[in-house]
Amino acid sequence: MESVEQASRSARTGIKPRVSLIIGGGRSGKSSYAQQYALGIVDAQQKRAYIATAEPMDEEMKARIKAHQDDRAGRFLTREEPLQLAQAIEALPASVEVCVIDCLTVWLGNLFYHAGIPNGRFAEQSALYAVLEHPPCELLLVTNETGLGLIPADVQSRAFRDVAGWMNQDIARIADTVILLVAGLPLALKGSLL
Numbered sequence: 001m002e003s004v005e006q007a008s009r010s011a012r013t014g015i016k017p018r019v020s021l022i023i024g025g026g027r028s029g030k031s032s033y034a035q036q037y038a039l040g041i042v043d044a045q046q047k048r049a050y051i052a053t054a055e056p057m058d059e060e061m062k063a064r065i066k067a068h069q070d071d072r073a074g075r076f077l078t079r080e081e082p083l084q085l086a087q088a089i090e091a092l093p094a095s096v097e098v099c100v101i102d103c104l105t106v107w108l109g110n111l112f113y114h115a116g117i118p119n120g121r122f123a124e125q126s127a128l129y130a131v132l133e134h135p136p137c138e139l140l141l142v143t144n145e146t147g148l149g150l151i152p153a154d155v156q157s158r159a160f161r162d163v164a165g166w167m168n169q170d171i172a173r174i175a176d177t178v179i180l181l182v183a184g185l186p187l188a189l190k191g192s193l194l
Helices: 004-013 030-041 059-072 085-090 104-115 123-133 155-174
Strands: 019-024 048-052 077-080 098-102 138-144 177-182 185-190
Touching (some): 030 098, 059 077
Parallel strands (some): 019 177
């Protein structure tokens, strides 16, 4: 269901905000690509949002999160949300025109950690897909392609790979644009390059 703010924005512009899926392997340049695009299309911090999904589970992850926070400081309105991603998107201020969500596979890992292996998909995934059908602003969703490596050796890892692959397929169907990053180079799989 479209909110009043979404309906107002759609009425003003006449178009639904675009949903883009940015996919690739680890250190492929996905996050940098999404951030640079967001920085280039709007000129003010209050118009750019960043929803970070990482949870500080250990010292190394705490250091990573801090480095990312420092990198975004003053450039994005940042929300940290490890589980309730749909609600975080819906709660964005009306001033936000573009939002980077980084990263879906980390978010999925959080769901696995807190709830275990799902039977099908998590309710949080279904809630996210519903929001993506009527986004409040342009959304750039960063995710990892997890299916290009070896078959994982344990049940939980295989289940994660499967659910992540199905999630990426579901979102790719909804998305207006799908960009694959390899070695920092973008390739449009659906739509055109951002």
